[in-house]
Amino acid sequence: MTTAKSTAAQNTAAQSTPAESQTAAAKPMIELKDVHKYYGDYHALRGISADIRPGEFFSLLGPSGCGKTTLLRTIAGFEDITSGVVMIDDKHMEDVPPNLRPTNMVFQSYAIFPHLTVEQNVAFGLRRDPRSSQDKQKAVEEALSMVGLKGYGKRAAHALSGGQRQRVALARALILKPKVLLLDEPLSALDKKMRENMQVELIKLQRQVGITFILVTHDQEEALVMSDRIAVMFEGEIAQLDDPETLYRLPKSRRVADFIGHMNFLPAKVVSDVKGQIDVEVQGLGRCHIDARQAPGGDTGAEASVGFRPETLTILYDGQSATDREAAGSIEEVVYYGDMTYYDVKLDGVDEPVRISMRNVPGRPVLDRGARTRVAWSPTALVLFR
Amino acid sequence: MTERSSWAQWARSSAASGYALIATPALYALLLLAAPLATVIYLSFMTDGPGVREVIHTFTTENYVLTWTDEIYRSIMSRSLFVSFMVTLTTVVLAFPVAYFVSFYVTPSKKSLWLFLITIPFWTSYLVRVFLWKVILGYNGVINSGLLSLGIIDQPITWINVNIGAIVVTLAHAYAPFAILPIFVSLEKIDRSLLEAGRDLGESAFMTFLRVTLPLAMPGVVGAVLIVFIPTVGDYVTPDIIGGGKLPLIANVIQKQMLAIDNMPLGSAVAVSAMLIVGTAAGLFVLANARYLRVKK
Amino acid sequence: MKSNGNGLRLYAILYLAFLYAPIILLPLFAFNDGTIIAFPLKGFSTKWFEAMAEDGVLKGAVINSLIVGSCTAILSTTLALLAARASTRFEFKGKGGIMGLIMMPLILPEIVMAMAILVVILQVFGDVLGLPTIILGHTLICTPFAIAILSAAFQSLDKSLEEAAYDLGENKWSTFRLIILPLVLPGIISALLISFTISMDEFILANFLGGTEPTLPVYIYSQLRFPKAIPVIMAVATCLVAVSISLLIIAEYFRRRGVAKTGGKDSGGFL
Numbered sequence: 001m002t003t004a005k006s007t008a009a010q011n012t013a014a015q016s017t018p019a020e021s022q023t024a025a026a027k028p029m030i031e032l033k034d035v036h037k038y039y040g041d042y043h044a045l046r047g048i049s050a051d052i053r054p055g056e057f058f059s060l061l062g063p064s065g066c067g068k069t070t071l072l073r074t075i076a077g078f079e080d081i082t083s084g085v086v087m088i089d090d091k092h093m094e095d096v097p098p099n100l101r102p103t104n105m106v107f108q109s110y111a112i113f114p115h116l117t118v119e120q121n122v123a124f125g126l127r128r129d130p131r132s133s134q135d136k137q138k139a140v141e142e143a144l145s146m147v148g149l150k151g152y153g154k155r156a157a158h159a160l161s162g163g164q165r166q167r168v169a170l171a172r173a174l175i176l177k178p179k180v181l182l183l184d185e186p187l188s189a190l191d192k193k194m195r196e197n198m199q200v201e202l203i204k205l206q207r208q209v210g211i212t213f214i215l216v217t218h219d220q221e222e223a224l225v226m227s228d229r230i231a232v233m234f235e236g237e238i239a240q241l242d243d244p245e246t247l248y249r250l251p252k253s254r255r256v257a258d259f260i261g262h263m264n265f266l267p268a269k270v271v272s273d274v275k276g277q278i279d280v281e282v283q284g285l286g287r288c289h290i291d292a293r294q295a296p297g298g299d300t301g302a303e304a305s306v307g308f309r310p311e312t313l314t315i316l317y318d319g320q321s322a323t324d325r326e327a328a329g330s331i332e333e334v335v336y337y338g339d340m341t342y343y344d345v346k347l348d349g350v351d352e353p354v355r356i357s358m359r360n361v362p363g364r365p366v367l368d369r370g371a372r373t374r375v376a377w378s379p380t381a382l383v384l385f386r
Numbered sequence: 387m388t389e390r391s392s393w394a395q396w397a398r399s400s401a402a403s404g405y406a407l408i409a410t411p412a413l414y415a416l417l418l419l420a421a422p423l424a425t426v427i428y429l430s431f432m433t434d435g436p437g438v439r440e441v442i443h444t445f446t447t448e449n450y451v452l453t454w455t456d457e458i459y460r461s462i463m464s465r466s467l468f469v470s471f472m473v474t475l476t477t478v479v480l481a482f483p484v485a486y487f488v489s490f491y492v493t494p495s496k497k498s499l500w501l502f503l504i505t506i507p508f509w510t511s512y513l514v515r516v517f518l519w520k521v522i523l524g525y526n527g528v529i530n531s532g533l534l535s536l537g538i539i540d541q542p543i544t545w546i547n548v549n550i551g552a553i554v555v556t557l558a559h560a561y562a563p564f565a566i567l568p569i570f571v572s573l574e575k576i577d578r579s580l581l582e583a584g585r586d587l588g589e590s591a592f593m594t595f596l597r598v599t600l601p602l603a604m605p606g607v608v609g610a611v612l613i614v615f616i617p618t619v620g621d622y623v624t625p626d627i628i629g630g631g632k633l634p635l636i637a638n639v640i641q642k643q644m645l646a647i648d649n650m651p652l653g654s655a656v657a658v659s660a661m662l663i664v665g666t667a668a669g670l671f672v673l674a675n676a677r678y679l680r681v682k683k
Numbered sequence: 684m685k686s687n688g689n690g691l692r693l694y695a696i697l698y699l700a701f702l703y704a705p706i707i708l709l710p711l712f713a714f715n716d717g718t719i720i721a722f723p724l725k726g727f728s729t730k731w732f733e734a735m736a737e738d739g740v741l742k743g744a745v746i747n748s749l750i751v752g753s754c755t756a757i758l759s760t761t762l763a764l765l766a767a768r769a770s771t772r773f774e775f776k777g778k779g780g781i782m783g784l785i786m787m788p789l790i791l792p793e794i795v796m797a798m799a800i801l802v803v804i805l806q807v808f809g810d811v812l813g814l815p816t817i818i819l820g821h822t823l824i825c826t827p828f829a830i831a832i833l834s835a836a837f838q839s840l841d842k843s844l845e846e847a848a849y850d851l852g853e854n855k856w857s858t859f860r861l862i863i864l865p866l867v868l869p870g871i872i873s874a875l876l877i878s879f880t881i882s883m884d885e886f887i888l889a890n891f892l893g894g895t896e897p898t899l900p901v902y903i904y905s906q907l908r909f910p911k912a913i914p915v916i917m918a919v920a921t922c923l924v925a926v927s928i929s930l931l932i933i934a935e936y937f938r939r940r941g942v943a944k945t946g947g948k949d950s951g952g953f954l
Contacts (some may be wrong), residue, residue, distance in 0.1 A: 404773030620792015
C-alpha cells in the first residue's frame with residue numbers, strides 16, 4: 001500500500017461521492033504534503049499526504065502507536081517535522097510555533113488550569129485580546145452557553161467532573177474562533193453513556209460553529225458516527241482516506257476492512273479481469289462477476305480473497321428463496337443479542353465459519369446449533385482484495 | 387520538501403533546555419562537592435608539610451599504610467564500624483514495626499499525619515537532641531535522678547552513660563525517621579490482594595508475613611540500612627558529646643588530624659579509607675539482597 | 684490481621700514517645716527553677732528566658748543564624764527550582780549522573796563534606812571563613828531537600844497544561860508566570876521553609892566553616908562545657924525547637940494546600 005496509490009484512490013473516491021463534490025472544489029483548509037517525522041531512528045510519520053477541507057469533521061483513526069496523535073500535534077505545532085510541507089489556510093506552518101497558529105487544541109487530559117475558575121479558564125486565551133472586559137465577559141458567557149455550562153463561570157476548575165472539564169476545554173478553545181479545532185481522543189476518558197451523549201453534542205457543536213474539526217481516536221465506531229471523512233492510519237502511513245460509508249463498504253485492504261467493524265473473508269481466485277468486469281471463484285459461495293469498483297485496493301499481487309460484511313448475507317428460512325444467489329452450510333454457533341442474532345455458519349467447502357447477522361423480527365426464530373441452512377448472497381456485496 | 391536545520395532542531399529540543407536549566411545547580415555541586423572531594427583524595431596521597439596547613443606535593447602512599455596498619459587507627463575503625471552496625475541493626479529492627487503499623491493499620495487519611503509526627507523530631511537541631519540524650523543518660527541525669535527521687539534505685543546507674551550503648555541509643559534516636567520512611571514506602575507498594583490471596587490459600591498470618599510481605603519490603607529495608615549506616619560512620623558529634631572525648635570514633639580521628647594536629651594528608655587518607663570501607667560494606671549488603679531488589683512491580 | 688493491631692499500635696505510640704521524650708524535656712527544664720538538669724523539679728521560673736534575652740553574644744549568634752538561614756533558603760530553592768524543572772520535564776544524556784551528584788549530600792556523612800570544603804577553601808583562598816562560607820556549605824546540603832519537594836510539585840503538573848497555555852497564545856515566560864509558578868508556589872514556600880529550618884539547626888558545617896562567627900547551634904555547643912550555662916541553653920534550645928516545629932507545620936500546610944489545589948493525591952510527605 002504505497003502513498004501514491006492511496007492518493008490516486010482518494011481522488012477517485014472523492015469524485016465518486018456527489019455530496020462532497022461541492023466542498024472538494026473549495027481550497028483545502030489544511031494541506032499535508034509528504035510529511036515525514038523521525039524520533040531519533042524511529043520513523044513515526046512516513047510520507048503523510050492529505051487535504052482536509054474547510055468545515056469538515058475529519059477523523060484520524062488507527063490503533064495506538066500508528067502516529068495519529070503525532071500527526072495531530074504536528075498540525076498543532078507541538079511537534080516539528082523532519083521533512084515535508086504543512087500548510088494551514090494556504091500558509092506555510094513549518095516555522096510557526098503553536099501559539100501563533102490558527103488552530104486550537106482540546107487535550108486528552110483536557111488540561112484545565114486547576115488554580116483558575118471556569119470563567120478564568122475560558123477567558124485565558126483572550127488575555128492578549130484588545131477588546132474591553134465587558135466584551136470579553138460577554139464572549140465567555142456565550143462560549144459557556146454553547147457548551148451547555150451556562151452559569152458555571154465562578155466554579156473552581158478542579159472541582160468539575162470529567163465531562164464538565166471537557167466542555168470547559170471546548171469553550172476555552174472555541175472562544176478564540178480558530179480556523180481548525182484539534183481534538184486528541186477527547187472521549188476516551190468518559191464512561192460509555194457520557195461518551196455517546198458527547199458524540200452527538202460534538203457533531204451538533206461542529207455544525208453550529210462551522211469550522212474544521214480534526215479528531216483523533218482509536219474507536220472506529222466513534223469515527224464512523226461523527227466524521228465526514230476518516231483517515232485510517234497504520235504505522236505512520238495513511239492506509240485509506242474516505243467518508244465513513246465508503247470505508248465501510250469498499251475498504252482498500254484487508255487490514256482496513258478488519259479494523260472497521262467485522263468483515264468475513266473467503267479465499268478466492270481471479271479467473272479473468274477484463275474491461276471493468278472481474279470474474280472470481282469464491283470458496284464456499286461459487287463463481288460470479290463483480291465490478292472493478294468492488295476491488296478498490298487495486299492489484300498488489302497478494303493472495304486473492306473476498307470480503308463481505310455480516311449483514312450482507314441472509315439466512316433463508318423454510319419457504320424463503322434467495323433473490324440472487326444461494327449457498328449452503330451448517331450453523332456452528334449462535335449468539336443472541338436481543339435485537340440481533342449472530343450466526344457463525346460453516347459454508348460447505350470452507351474451513352473457517354463466517355459471521356452472519358440477522359435482525360430479530362417476527363418470523364425469524366432463533367435457529368439451533370448444528371442445523372443445516374441456506375444462505376442468500378449477492379455479488380454486489382463482495383469486496384475483492386488481492 | 388523542506389529539511390529542518392539540525393542545529394535549529396536541537397536548540398529547540400528537550401535536551402538543550404534540560405542542559406540549560408541544570409547547568410547552574412550542576413556547576414555548584416561540581417565546585418562545592420566534587421572538587422573538594424577530589425581534593426581530599428588528592429591530598430591523601432600527598433606528604434604533610436611542617437608549616438600550618440602546609441602540604442608538600444610529592445606522591446606517597448605512606449598515609450594509607452599508616453591508616454591501615456596502625457593499631458590505634460584499626461581499633462578505632464573497627465569500633466566505628468561496630469557502632470554503625472549496631473545502630474543500623476537497632477534502628478532498622480525497631481523501625482520496621484512502626485512502618486508496618488502505619489502502612490497496614492492506619493486509615494489512609496491519617497497516614498500522612500503519622501508520618502509527619504514521626505519526622506518532626508528529625509527536623510529539630512541534631513546538636514540539641516544529642517545534648518539532651520547526654521542529659522538524660524548522664525550520671526546525674528534525668529533517668530538517674532528521676533529513678534532516685536522515685537525511690538526505685540539507691541545508686542545512680544552507670545551502665546547507661548558514657549559508653550557505646552549510650553552512643554548507640556542516641557544515634558538510633560537521631561536516625562529513626564530515616565529508617566522508617568523507606569520501609570514505609572516499600573510496604574505501601576505491596577499489592578494488598580497478594581496478601582489476601584495468601585491467606586485465602588490457607589497460610590497463617592505469620593507465614594504470609596514471612597513469605598510475602600518481608601521479601602517484598604526488602605528494597606525498603608535495604609534503603610533504610612544504607613541511609614542509616616553510611617552517615618553514622620561520619621558522626622563525630624555524638625561520640626564527642628556523649629562519649630566525652632573518651633570514645634573517639636573514626637570521624638573524631640579525621641577531625642583531629644585535619645584541624646588540631648594539622649596533618650591534612652593523613653586526615654584525608656583516613657577519611658577516604660573510611661568512605662571506602664563503608665562503601666564496600668554497603669555495596670556487599672546490596673549485592674547480598676540483589677534478588678529481592680530485582681523484583682519490579 | 685485486625686487481631687494484633689492494638690499491640691502494634693501500642694508499640695508505635697511508645698516509639699513516638701521515645702522520639703519525643705528528649706524534646707519534651709526541653710520546656711520542662713527551661714522553666715525549671717533549678718540549675719541542674721535532674722529530677723526532682725524545683726518550681727516554675729522564667730529566669731532562664733530572661734537571662735537568654737540579655738545575652739549579647741547569644742543575640743549575635745541568633746542574628747547570624749537568621750542571615751545564614753535566609754540566604755541559604757533563597758539560594759537552595761533557586762538552585763532546586765532549576766534542577767527540579769530540568770529533571771522532571773526534560774530528557775538529556777547524563778541526567779541520572781548529574782542528578783546523582785547534586786543529590787549526593789543526602790547520604791554523605793556531613794563531616795566528610797565539611798572537611799572537604801574546609802580543606803579546599805583553606806588551601807585555595809586562605810582563611811576567609813565566615814558567614815558566606817557557611818552559606819555555601821548549607822546550600823549544598825539543603826538543595827537536595829528542596830529538589831525533593833519541588834520535584835514532587837512539578838511531577839503533579841500535567842505537561843498538557845503548559846502546551847494548553849502555548850496553544851492559547853502564551854509564550855514560555857508568560858506560561859511560567861501564569862500557570863507553572865502559581866501551581867508550584869506552595870512547593871516553593873515549603874522548600875524555603877525547610878531549607879531555612881535545616882540551616883538554622885545545622886551544626887557541623889557551621890562549626891567548621893564559620894571561622895569566628897558562630898551560628899546558634901555553634902554557640903550552644905560552645906556553652907555545653909559550662910554547667911552553669913546549661914539551663915539558659917535549655918531555654919535557648921526550647922525556643923529553637925519551638926520555632927523549627929512551627930515552621931515545619933507551616934511548610935507542611937503549604938505542601939498539602941499545593942497538592943489539593945492541583946487536585947493531586949497526597950503521598951504523605953517529602954518522599
